[in-house]
Amino acid sequence: xxxxxxxxxxxxxxxxxxxxxxxxxxxxxxxxxxxxxxxxxxxxxxxxxxxxxxxxxxxxxxxxxxxxxxxxxxxxxxxxxxxxxxxxxxxxxxxxxxxxxxxxxxxxxxxxxxxxxxxxxxxxxxxxxxxxxxxxxxxxxxxxxxxxxxxxxxxxxxxxxxxxxxxxxxxxxxxxxxxxxxxxxxxxxxxxxxxxxxxxxxxxxxxxxxxxxxxxxxxxxxxxxxxxxxxxxxxxxxxxxxxxxxxxxxxxxxxxxxxxxxxxxxxxxxxxxxxxxxxxxxxxxxxxxxxxxxxxxxxxxxxxxxxxxxxxxxxxxxxxxxxxxxxxxxxxxxxxxxxxxxxxxxxxxxxxxxxxxxxxxxxxxxxxxxxxxxxxxxxxx
Numbered sequence: 001x002x003x004x005x006x007x008x009x010x011x012x013x014x015x016x017x018x019x020x021x022x023x024x025x026x027x028x029x030x031x032x033x034x035x036x037x038x039x040x041x042x043x044x045x046x047x048x049x050x051x052x053x054x055x056x057x058x059x060x061x062x063x064x065x066x067x068x069x070x071x072x073x074x075x076x077x078x079x080x081x082x083x084x085x086x087x088x089x090x091x092x093x094x095x096x097x098x099x100x101x102x103x104x105x106x107x108x109x110x111x112x113x114x115x116x117x118x119x120x121x122x123x124x125x126x127x128x129x130x131x132x133x134x135x136x137x138x139x140x141x142x143x144x145x146x147x148x149x150x151x152x153x154x155x156x157x158x159x160x161x162x163x164x165x166x167x168x169x170x171x172x173x174x175x176x177x178x179x180x181x182x183x184x185x186x187x188x189x190x191x192x193x194x195x196x197x198x199x200x201x202x203x204x205x206x207x208x209x210x211x212x213x214x215x216x217x218x219x220x221x222x223x224x225x226x227x228x229x230x231x232x233x234x235x236x237x238x239x240x241x242x243x244x245x246x247x248x249x250x251x252x253x254x255x256x257x258x259x260x261x262x263x264x265x266x267x268x269x270x271x272x273x274x275x276x277x278x279x280x281x282x283x284x285x286x287x288x289x290x291x292x293x294x295x296x297x298x299x300x301x302x303x304x305x306x307x308x309x310x311x312x313x314x315x316x317x318x319x320x321x322x323x324x325x326x327x328x329x330x331x332x333x334x335x336x337x338x339x340x341x342x343x344x345x346x347x348x349x350x351x352x353x354x355x356x357x358x359x360x361x362x363x364x365x366x367x368x369x370x371x372x373x374x375x376x377x378x379x380x381x
Contacts, residue, residue: 003029003030003031004029004030004031004051004052004053004130004135004139005030005031005033005044005048005051005052005053006023006030006031006032006033006052006053006054006055006056006126007033007035007041007044007045007048007052007054007055007056008032008033008034008035008055008056008057008058009034009035009038009041009055009056009057009058010034010035010036010056010058010093011036011037011058012036012058013036016034016036019032019034019119020032020034022119022120022123023123026120026123028123028126028127029130030053030054030126030130033048049140050140050141051140051141052088052139052140053088053089053126053130053135053139054088054089054090054091054126054129054135055088055089055090055091056090056091056093056119056122057090057091057092057093057094058093058094058115087109087138087139087140087142087144087145088109088138088139088140089109089111089125089126089129089135089138090109090110090111091110091111091113091122091125091126092104092110092111092112092113093113093115093119093122094113094114094115095114095115095116097112097114100112109138111125148198151198151201152194152195152198155194155197155198155201156190156193156194156197156198158197159193159197169189169190170186173185173186173189174186215302215303215304216304216305216306217337218302218304218336218337218339218340219304219306219307219334219335219336219337220306220334220335220337221306221334221335222332222334222335226252226253227323227327228245228247228252228257228260228323228326228327229245229249229252229335230245230246230247230248230249230252230341230345231244231245231335231336231337231338231340231341231344232244232245232332232333232334232335232336233245233265233301233307233333233334233335233336234262234326234330234331234332234333235330235331235333236329236330237329237330237331238329241264242264242265242309242311242333243262243263243264243265243330244262244263244265244301244313244336244344245260245261245262246261246262246263246318246344246345246348247259247260247261257323258322258323259320259321259322259323260320260321260322260323260326261318261319261320262318262319262320262321262326263313263314263315263317263318263348264313264314264317264318265301265311265312265313265314266311266312266313266314266317267309267311267312268300268310268311268312269312272284272285272288288300288302289302291343291347296347296350296351296354297314297315297316297347297351298312298313298314298315299312299313299315299343299344299347300312300313301313301336301340306333306334307333307334313344315344315347315348315351316351318348
């Protein structure tokens with residue numbers, strides 16, 4: 001039974017024979033299919049669409065002309081189309097990687113591998129992605145397309161116990177006086193209801209189970225059209241200083257934010273101590289993650305692949321900049337999850353609410369307390 005397909009676009013038939021021989025010796029779970037032409041490749045895509053687990057491209061043949069290596073040759077069109085259409089790990093395997101140094105620099109599922117390396121490196125990488133379970137989530141027909149779709153439908157349909165509720169929402173939109181693009185408005189509203197419901201359902205059990213979140217789940221690359229958002233981490237283009245955006249969300253959502261409030265993210269004063277008894281190390285790590293640390297104006301942000309250094313937000317070291325200058329001087333890095341952002345913003349607000357009182361003389365206070373203690377029967381206080 002076929003467990004999946006690896007498609008390889010390679011126009012050198014001698015290399016195809018070598019690759020097929022090597023893959024056959026590895027006895028891997030997927031079927032390896034090499035296509036010598038784009039036409040063969042497209043036919044294989046149609047035939048095996050739901051079973052494809054990874055794609056390998058050779059950019060151009062070994063005897064490529066300069067014209068083939070410049071501009072926007074056919075192989076790039078094929079890659080762009082397939083990358084958009086399919087959720088797949090894509091491997092560009094070529095001796096001419098220099099021709100795409102500036103391409104696919106932010107596509108984490110596109111791997112560039114020089115032909116100076118054995119294709120076995122790619123086969124091993126595909127095995128790693130498969131054994132880890134990643135491909136099961138990502139590939140066509142995988143969890144993203146099947147289970148998530150079913151859960152999304154279930155979460156959405158269970159929101160409304162009566163069909164009259166749906167009609168009330170529709171009427172509130174259709175009778176609002178807005179005559180333009182009402183259908184699109186209905187689609188957007190119900191789409192957000194579905195997504196928010198599913199998100200809440202997926203996250204709700206985590207608080208009381210062993211299925212705790214991975215640190216990376218507190219970070220995401222924002223795709224919205226808003227240039228700045230609360231919880232964004234930005235980096236200074238020249239000195240690399242990191243800042244966290246604390247401006248209230250409503251200011252950005254209304255498009256009226258003229259100033260942005262940010263707090264500095266500093267390096268940890270010293271590395272986390274990982275020495276000692278395992279239980280002590282575990283407690284220290286837990287203290288960092290749960291903010292059980294000294295200081296009322298700082299908050300630890302964990303290290304992840306999206307934010308390798310980690311750091312400590314210093315809420316006392318905050319400043320404002322006009323939006324235009326900020327976007328010119330800083331560049332976007334990543335965004336914190338809503339719950340971590342809310343916690344930090346709440347701590348920022350609490351920092352300002354601690355108005356404090358003037359210092360009291362401790363010795364005089366002790367004297368007052370001592371004088372107020374009644375004498376015992378034996379005359380001692």
